[in-house]
Amino acid sequence: MTVKALEAASPYTWSTRLDALRQAKLTQTQEKQEVIGAMDYDDWAFILPPPERRELVQTISGSGVPINDVKLNGVEIRANHPSGGFFGPEACGANFRALLEAHPPYVDPMSSLAGGYMANFFSYRAAGWPAEIAVPPELQQLRERYQLGGGIGAAQHFCQDLSIGLEQGWAGILARLEQARPQHPGSAGFYAGLEHVVRGIQAWMGRHAAHAAQLAAAETEAERRRNLEEMAAINAYLVEGVPRTFREACQWILWYDMAARMYNGSGSLGRLDVLLTPFYQRDRAAGRLDDEEATFHVACLLLRDTAYLQLGGPDPQGADVTNEVSFIVLEASRRLRMPVNVGVCVGPSTDPRLLRRGVEVLLENRQGVPKFLGIDRTTEGFARNGVPLEVARTRAYSGCHWSAVPGREYTLNDCVKINFGVPFDIALRELVADPAGTRSMAALWAGFERHLQIAVDGTKACLDFHLAHMHEVFPELVMDLLCHGPIERGADASAGFARAVDFYNLCIDGSALATIADSFAAIEQRVVHEGRMSWDELLAHLDADWAGDEGELARVMMKSIPRYGSGGSAADCYAVRIAELFTRQVKERPTPAGFNCVPGIFSWAATIGMGKGLGATPNGRHAGDPISHGSNPDPGFRTDGAPTALALAVASVQSGFGNASPLQLEMDPGVALDEEEVERVAQLIATHFELGGTQININILNREQLLAAHEDPSRYPDLVVRVTGFSAYFASLSKEFRQVVVDRLVSGH
DSSP states (O other): OOHHHHHHHSOSOHHHHHHHHHHHHHHHHHHHHHHTOOOOSOOOOOOOOOGGGEEEEEEEOTTSOEEEEEEETTOOOOOOSTTSOOOSHHHHHHHHHHHHHHOOOOOOTTSSSOOOOOOOGGGGOOOSSOTTSOOOHHHHHHHHHTTOBSSSSOOOOSOOOHHHHHHHHHHHHHHHHHHHGGGOGGGHHHHHHHHHHHHHHHHHHHHHHHHHHHHHHHOOSHHHHHHHHHHHHHHHHHTTSOOOSHHHHHHHHHHHHHHHHHHHOOOEEESHHHHHHHHHHHHHHTTOOOHHHHHHHHHHHHHHOOOEEEESOBOTTSOBOOOHHHHHHHHHHHHHOSOOEEEEEESTTSOHHHHHHHHHHHHHHOSSOSEEEEHHHHHHHHHTTTOOHHHHTTOEEOSSSOEEOTTTEEOOTTTOEEETHHHHHHHHHHHHHOTTSOOSHHHHHHHHHHHHHHHHHHHHHHHHHHHHHHHHHSOOHHHHTTSSSHHHHTSOTTOGGGTOSSEEEEEEEEEOHHHHHHHHHHIIIIIIISOSSOHHHHHHHHHTTSOHHHHHHHHHHHHTSOOTTSSSSHHHHHHHHHHHHHHHHHHSSOOTTOOEEEEEEOOTTHHHHHHHTSOOBTTTBOTTSOOOOTTSOOTTSOTTOOHHHHHHHHHTTOOOSSOOOOEEEEEOTTSOOSHHHHHHHHHHHHHHHHTTOOEEEEEEOOHHHHHHHHHOGGGOTTOEEEOSSSEEEGGGSOHHHHHHHHHHHHSOO
């Protein structure tokens, strides 16, 4: 139904307005699917520019797959390097300002908030790094041999402190720049870049205010005209003013979030319920806001970007912060019925009503929203890094599987991956190739341990290189504005050696856990204990990718051993050993320059990309197939699909230092939304966290519907799935990535 039809059918209510906004969003998403193609990442609320201002380019998705991207034409980008690229804070800031000043306004009269973004600044950065900042050859060789992912050139993936902006506004931030600038004469380019960003955002906002005023002047319907007039006044004021009301706070946050998303893909809101609570309480006390209106404003904010946010959890002293706004945000996500990334805190320290309501929303909407956070486990674990518990409690869920201290911590969460399959493959081949060596499980494990250590050490060296140079290449200008330190210290947040922010805790994730645990167990059972295959025959099958009838028989034999997740198996033991080994190697010493590292087990959408670079593995996996998903067992690990077994397995492989190793759980939508079912699911979640789990993503998916949608995604345009830590429209995913989701459900657990 069109917006006009909706208006004709019913009055201008919160409900009908949200219906119209949802339909507009779905229409925009379908247009992107037609023009851009597959989008194997968060469902960004990117709006296509007008056809006459589009330029189609090709980029690489997070899963390593080339995808189409769209640039906004008419933006004057200026290079400052012979390569044709632009580098450093002043050039990045000036060019981002040019993009914002050329950006068309977008105002939907059904929304309470102005704005929508139509550009991705990454698309304008043709050159990655300047040639003069080259990775040392020996480090580059390590990166190539061990396929080390991330660590050099990764952007954002930490969390800004939005309270700075809500308290200071853009004029206050500019005043901070002017106050700090004279104290750091060597950072003139840095301050110039920051100012460019602020001036660009202000110009962008101002044009939207003017556009809303123009629409209001032409509007004949009284309520729509009033809404547009209010929108124009709010945005004209917020160009310099500090938010005063709940609606103004949502609008300010939206402008910042869209700018951060455009600049380098950042999308974190942190503790949104805590941030909005003072505005909610003041407006309620003044009698100018009710919960229906507050819910609508939050829905308009979440609709424009799928930023990550946390509900509930402790304050620095350990008291739970859950309040009315927590439930308002959760209700807004329920009413949206579209991809959102809301994390609900669960644990003895958190209001149990929040878990219960979160489960009710999950079972009612059946779209993987919300997800659940083991807040006590992650807080306690993060404090083990030497961080005061009071600081650890302030960490906020801000991305697929991660949290960060808002405005005070630089992390590179979810950017740095080590594929366990690569050191395992190297170790296996060395073992078989050594005619004088002893072929045993102990020797294979020793080789894996040695090569994993090389990969971990190489990754740490990459992180040092990144922290030494990233600020010279593509600094974190938008996030710098809302961090404690960069403006005052005259250095970008990524400038680790300048200690621009208070904490540097660098994430290193291990991936392919089930793939390699099952491979160890398969070799132990079939080659060593049963003698069904020799080491040489195994390697020949791997090199041939299990070709021929004999190869297929061998593949099925290796695959059919008791696998990780079955309970008490050799593979379960190997999974725990691998997780413990990886955690020890990451934590036993910092990077060579002294930066702390934090381990986790997570793969994100990189299961496909990392799988493409890995040959066949002894667990029966074919060459190039995706690796296993995060800390989960591979699909089909148990014929009964018991979720309790899955929860136990994932709880057993947690690293325990504050980064999550999420449990991905698929459930049948036949479950009833009644007291018994809500209690059963809530108990499963709580028990997983009591056992040491850190995060849970749950999909409620119908097998037949999913298969039909995989065959013809256009038949189910509004089907939403939680892919890994993020949620997306199923139809927006590539066929390859849809298959990963299908395999998880159809193959069972």
